[in-house]
Amino acid sequence: MTRTSGTPRTNSPSVRPWRRVLVVLAVSQLVAPVVVSALAGDFLESGATNEALITPAGYAFSLWGVITLLCATTSLAVWRFGLGPSWETSLLVDASVVFVGFSLWLAVAAQDWLWATVAVFAVMVGALAHIMLLLVRHRSDLSCPPWLATLATVTFGLYLGWSSIAVFANVAAALIDSxxxxxxxxxxxVVLVAAAGFAVLLTVTLRGTVGYAAGVLWALVAIAIGAAQRDSVLLAATAxxxxxxxxxxTAWSRRVS
Structure with a gap:
């Protein structure tokens, strides 16, 4: 449970600027796809990005819109209320890295620098994993309203769930491009099994948090459908x-935690 009393809400000079930075960068995630598409066209619809048999079905990418809207909403709420713990600045720095990474990923993908997209996604996944470890394993440190703690956990969990599978999809695209x-x-x-194994590891580590599980399941189901559409029964069944x-x-982790 989150605290509503006890540890005071952190409002130190060092954390307040990061809250404002987070809002700006969260909004940039909403703008970046429009700008990059205007400059580079619909680059995600062609090339090695969509050639792999384990590419998620097209509808799945609409999740990016949900994620970026949730990020903007969460960032505004954090700016207004704060999270409270001593590690809030660390979380906000990580989130800023993620938001910058999203725009950078679009930029390098538009140039077909596919191994660079893998590197960008890997950094994003690392930062998101740290955010989620803080929110899940140190939840009792939070002094923000309970709804904000839940919103932040769902937002960054969903982001991590989708990204932790997407990084492997980017590896597949980069290999095809090579x-x-x-x-x-x-x-x-092999790539799909590695992605699933990584997802199970994070699921257990994050105690079956619902946001993360939802992002992973969305991605895996979309991969199953995409592989089936490409007539790969084995890969569809594996996903x-x-x-x-x-x-x-997820169910087991929630039961034992």
């Missing part, structure tokens, strides 16, 4: 089984 066959199943099976395992790990 000359690996987009129709070969074995190597894509579906992975989704069931993640759902089971």
């Amino acid at each position: 000359g690996v066959s987009p129709d070969a199943v074995p190597w894509q099976l 579906a089984v992975a989704a069931v395992i993640v759902a089971g790990a």
